[in-house]
Amino acid sequence: MLLSLLYQLMRALLGALTVICRREMSKDAELLVLRHENMVLRRQITRVRYTAADRIWLAALARWIPRRRWREVFAVTPGTVLAWHRRLVARKWHYRDRRRPGRRPTPAPTKTLIVRMAQDNPGWGHRRIQGELARLGHRIAASTVWEILTAAGIDPAPRRAGPTWRQFLTAQAKGIIVCDFFTVDTIMLHRLYVLVFIEHGTRRLHVAGVTANPTGAWVAQAARNLAYDLGTRLDELRFVIRDRDTKFTAAFDAVFAADGMQIITSPAQAPRANAICERLIGTLRRELLDRLLVLNQAHLVKVLNEYRSHYNRHRPHQSRAQCPPAVQANPPPTVGLAKHPVRRTPILSGLINEYQHAA
Secondary structure (H helix, E strand, C coil), rough: CCCHHHHHHHHHHHHHHHHCCHHHHHHHHHHHHHHHHHHHHHHCCCCCCCHHHHHHHHHHHHHHHHHHHHHCCCCCHHHHHHHHHHHHHHHHHCCCCCCCCCCCCCCCCHHHHHHHHHHCCCCCCCHHHHHHHHCCCCCCHHHHHHHHHHHHHCCCCCCCCCHHHHHHHHHCCHHHEEEEEEEECCCCCCCCEEEEECCCCCCEEEEEEEEECCHHHHHHHHHHHHHHCCCCCCHCEEEEEEEEECCCCCHHHHHHCCCEEEEEEEECCCHHHHHHHHHHHHHHHHHCCHCCCCCCCHHCCCCCHHHHHHHCCCCCCHHHCCCCCCCCCCCCCCCCCCCCEEEEEECCCCCCCEEEECC
């Protein structure tokens, strides 16, 4: 390769000396001929492939030709010539001889164990996981644990203030009851306010009341009525979650605080903190309120009570193995439809249907 390159350079140098020694008229004529041949070749060949020696020769002659005439003389652009130079520099200064072998990659089983520890223990940070691995005999840097958790989409430094709303609601579901208001407009455009409660553990729905003027005294009385209806089941509940609406006064909180329950206010503009009640209101609208016209307050109370009975006694829930709130959460037995025919029972004037085995 080196000998061929030297041969090409000597040949080009001798050719240049021959051109210099000729007379001016002969050189001009030869340049015109070569320029015309160059134009003919450009029309016939779409892409010219140069060897390393060709690139060196063209780059050396480029300094003697004005830049404005490069387009006429050379078949390449100035950017191409500069790219050739950058390629030569990259070949010379590659630093391959100075490279040292880096740190060995973390074994795949160790990465899997780190991710599993973070998922099993949401409160553990990268340093806590590093300490647990060191106790098990796996020596690894805390920064490596940080990188592995970040690549897996896990926060390497979780919050220390306490559990998230989702973790709290899941862990304390059996002892939580939540409440919220929603509005219904009658056929005469009168707005009614509905106060509903729902138990997280059983998904049992309670319609506390319907009114056109929801004052603090009315809300407190609705809470007293609910506490009376719950009876002994009130002892199983520990938390009441409500929003920051001014209708929930101190008298409302005192009703539940008297039974040893703790009042928890959800953050402002945070529907996920009361997600189950928000989904319940959406279900009420999709299955009932958006499909009929409400005449007045008495009509709304009637349809809500009928739907509440359907919701608690019949409507299945995924979180309870497809069992209704008023039924123990056990998977129903598998039966054959040939021996057990199904009977349809319309409710709410046929708006919703219930299906049961015929007697």
